[in-house]
Amino acid sequence: MPRARTTQTRATETVPAVADLRRSVGLREVARAAGVSTATVSRAINNPDVVSADLRERIAGAVKELGWVPDGAARALSTRRSHTIGAVFPALSVGDFAHATHAIQSELSQAGYTLLLACSEYEPELELHQVRKFVERGVDGLILVGQAHHPELEPLLVQRAMPFVNTFVYDRETHGTCIGPDNHKALVTMTDYLADLGHVRFGVIAQSTRNNDRASARLEGVRDALALRGLAVRPQHFAMGEWTIAEGRALFRKLMDTDPRPTAVVCGNAHLAVGAVLEAAAMGLRLPEDLSIVGYDDIEVMSHLPVPVTTVRVPSAEIGRIAARVLVARVEGKDYSAPLEAVAELVIRASSGPPPTP
Amino acid sequence: MPRARTTQTRATETVPAVADLRRSVGLREVARAAGVSTATVSRAINNPDVVSADLRERIAGAVKELGWVPDGAARALSTRRSHTIGAVFPALSVGDFAHATHAIQSELSQAGYTLLLACSEYEPELELHQVRKFVERGVDGLILVGQAHHPELEPLLVQRAMPFVNTFVYDRETHGTCIGPDNHKALVTMTDYLADLGHVRFGVIAQSTRNNDRASARLEGVRDALALRGLAVRPQHFAMGEWTIAEGRALFRKLMDTDPRPTAVVCGNAHLAVGAVLEAAAMGLRLPEDLSIVGYDDIEVMSHLPVPVTTVRVPSAEIGRIAARVLVARVEGKDYSAPLEAVAELVIRASSGPPPTP
DNA sequence: CCGGATTTTGTAACCGGTTTCATAAAGTTC
DNA sequence: GAACTTTATGAAACCGGTTACAAAATCCGG
Structure with missing residues (x-):
């Protein structure tokens, strides 16, 4: 900023103005400037009440003047x-x-x-x-x-x-x-909801469960809830892949290419669900009359698609x-008690309903 | 590790076995264990070639045995x-x-x-x-x-x-x-594309430009490109708000509630565009026959909506x-030359086309 | 105005690495 | 084998804060 008055004087001395640029200011410099010891400066910063108002002020002045910024590494080293x-x-x-x-x-x-x-x-x-x-x-x-x-x-x-x-x-x-x-419980709830509507032939589109205990738990939730009713997902009604919309479309298409078709398709995440719903629309299928599709995780677009999607909201x-x-x-050694289970709420929208009556 | 021969002797002394638990191992400990100086250990870690293979190995052993992890703060303090x-x-x-x-x-x-x-x-x-x-x-x-x-x-x-x-x-x-x-250029390109198709009445749905020079630049791009053709966006065809799908729907509805309506609507970001397109569908408008809608930023859903959306892809x-x-x-003081301008590519899809012939 | 309690301040030893510089060891050359 | 490099190691200073401890200053009741 200070474009200075460079050409003002007759260019006699080469200005050593840049001087202090290199040597960065440390606690020592501040202490010297304020005429106190480093310990006092440190205290003034971290524990102001034990320092007299007088010094505290002088130190604050020096800090501001020198533009001192404490060094995090040094502090970390010292305080662990x-x-x-x-x-x-x-x-x-x-x-x-x-x-x-x-x-x-x-x-x-x-x-x-x-x-x-x-x-x-x-x-x-x-x-x-x-x-x-x-x-x-x-x-x-x-x-x-x-x-x-x-x-x-x-x-x-x-x-x-x-x-x-x-x-x-x-x-x-x-x-x-x-x-x-509780990923497992969330999908038990979802599955129960669909089963209670009368669905019997379930399809599942899931993301890879490799190194993903959340996805596995969700899958287990569907399986366990169905098993309790003596039901299971047929192999041809189960598809697994990446978690993209494109994949959702592809896998959904695959599921629909079976006979009999599932009447309810559970998607393992939001993107897969969006893909499935859009593909269903492209195929001319009506939701929920022809079949139900549900997802997991409530991203904004879920509620805005031509047919809003039933899903689980994860906070x-x-x-x-x-x-x-x-x-x-x-x-910090304090204790803070909070509810640790985040309730995953079932959000019912238009994409799910009773199975079609044959 | 050295669980020692604790029970060997007749349990006379109370074993201070837990001893070293507290005192974390540092460079010093490693050095002592390997029978070298701290300087050598440090070198063995950061500059292995200057240390003889023999010592290097001994040190590596000690490190592993003691489970030493260098302290980042100390290192940071020392190396700046x-x-x-x-x-x-x-x-x-x-x-x-x-x-x-x-x-x-x-x-x-x-x-x-x-x-x-x-x-x-x-x-x-x-x-x-x-x-x-x-x-x-x-x-x-x-x-x-x-x-x-x-x-x-x-x-x-x-x-x-x-x-x-x-x-x-x-x-x-x-x-x-x-x-x-170049945000400005990107929207000039987009606007030119639409104007070349024959559009004259432009609508704009933008996110707030408050503290957002990117959004402002985009807006300016539309304005400047239009101005070059002697065109401008009518006040009632301009709407600004948050960047959500819901907002996109609401603002789009507002724009359509005018007479004459714009024939091309430029959206300032992806979410607004998705909202606008979905609202258009809900209103029974056909894209691009009745009007064109374009967005900015190419998120996956853009290409999967019932009518895929023309947009600008930002890498x-x-x-x-x-x-x-x-x-x-x-x-690190090296120099690495890379293209600093990221090309924002115009991705033309089905949501844009010539204006309707009256 | 004194002795003791209390509050402020300073001295110096840390925290755990890196690095300069000196020294010892090994290698070269003639 | 002496003189000179080159290479490998160690001792100790240093990075920039914090803090235990001691010393100094202040306060207080009697």
């Missing part, structure tokens, strides 16, 4: 606290996780913490690697997704007494370390928020 | 490098940003860096705050979005010689510090990847 929380998600661009990330970040930021983010790409090996990196970075706690981790993961954390929470899962067995919906943001709070509390 | 990059996005759950985040993270991780993530909620004040926090945390570089920042932001970074890049914008003037599409992931690479290169 980085005020940093690491989160490892399987993917970052998936709606749920993106919303959770946002909530976590915002909650942490408010509590004076910073979020370190990494991605495991649904690979336990990579998850372990990322966690290890975070431990090296000195995070104060960790947020993970799911309960099924690499076998070395838990020992690593337990050994270092590193606080962590598993999100997007809930299970009475491990209450206290997990925060999320991702809330899960993130609670995870962050619980973790921060644990790190 | 945190191997950490901060990114501040206006929002995290928006598709573009989520994809970019993912790409950045993955790229950084590969280069041995960790991503710190924060969110500005489209508030310059908050952005500044987050950036400040990151500076304190000692990040090596910063990734921002847009070019319009809080006035104190750039000075803060420049003063500390902190490398940074602005993403999702491109502008010849500031080449070198920005990576993204968010690529933007993130390049940003990460450029920044890392800059931090």
Whole structure:
């Protein structure tokens, strides 16, 4: 900014103005400027009440004047606290996780913490690697997704007494370390709802359950609920693939290419459901008269499609928020009790109804 | 490990076996165990070639045995490098940003860096705050979005010689510090395309341009392109709001509630476009016979709607990847030249065509 | 105005790595 | 084998804060 009066004087001296640029100001400099010891400056920052108002003011002045910014690394080294929380998600661009990330970040930021983010790409090996990196970075706690981790993961954390929470899962067995919906129960509920409407021939379009205990649990939910009624999904009515709209369309088409067709199709996630519903429309099938389609996770478009889609609403943001709070509390030794099971609500819309009467 | 021969002797002394649990192992311990100095251990880790194979092996053994993990804070303090990059996005759950985040993270991780993530909620004040926090945390570089920042932001970074890049914008003037599409140009192209089809009455549905120079630039693009042909958007054909599908529907309805109606509606982002298209369908309008609707940003659902939507494809992931690479290169003093302008490609689908012949 | 309790402040030892510089060991050359 | 490089190691200073402990200043009742 200060374009200065360069040409003003007769270019006699070469200005050594840039002088102090290199030597960054530290606590020592501030202390000297304020005429106190470094200990006092440190106290004035972290524990103002124990410093006399007089000095506190002088120090504040010096800090501002020198534009001092405390060095996080030094502080972390000294206090053994980085005020940093690491989160490892399987993917970052998936709606749920993106919303959770946002909530976590915002909650942490408010509590004076910073979020370190990494991605495991649904690979336990990579998850372990990322966690290890975070431990090296000195995070104060960790947020993970799911309960099924690499076998070395838990020992690593337990050994270092590193606080962590598993999100997007809930299970009475491990209450206290997990925060999320009960995936199994959610799909039992959904399946019961459909079965109660009279459906008997169920189809399932699922995302890969590889390294994904949430998806597995959901699948099991459908199976278990059906089994209780003596029903099962026929092999040709079951399809598994990626979690894209395109895949949803393709798999749905495959399911419809059978005889008899299923009368209710349960989709393992939102994108698959959107794909299935759009493909059904393209095929000229009427929902719910000809068949019912339901999804999992309530992204905005679900309720706006020509036929709004019945689904399970997962409060991702809330899960993130609670995870962050619980973790921060644990790190700081306070205790914060919150409901750890996130209720996954069944949202019934027009895409589901009684099976067609033959 | 050395569970020792505790019960060997007759349980005389109370075993202080748990002893070393608390005292975490540090470089010193490793050095002692390997019978070398700390300097050598440090070198064995960071600069293996200068250490003899013999010692290197002994040290590796000690490290593994003691389960030592280097302390990032100490290292950061000593090297003045945190191997950490901060990114501040206006929002995290928006598709573009989520994809970019993912790409950045993955790229950084590969280069041995960790991503710190924060969110500005489209508030310059908050952005500044987050950036400040990151500076304190000692990040090596910063990734921002847009070019319009809080006035104190750039000075803060420049003063500390902190490398940074602005993403999702491109502008010849500031080449070198920005990576993204030329938002203005993209919408000029789009508008020209529509005008060339014969459209004259344009409608615009835009997201708020408050603190969003990308959205503003896009809007200007439409205006400028039209002005070149002596055209302008009538006030009643212009609507602005949030960036949700619901809002898109509402605003579209409002635009259609005019006489004469626009024959081409340009939407400022993907969600608004999806909403507009779905509302058009609900209103029984045929695309593109009755009118054309186009969007910005190509999310998957755009191509799967009953009438696939013409839009501009923004390579968010690529933007993130390049940003990460450029920044890392800059931090490490290498130079890495990459195309900084991300081409925003016009994707023409069924939702646009010539205006109806009256 | 004194002795003891209380509050403020300073000194210096950490935190756990990296790195400079000196020294010891090994290798080269003639 | 002496003189000179080159290479491998160690001792100790340093990065920039925090904090235990001691010393100094202030307050207080009697």
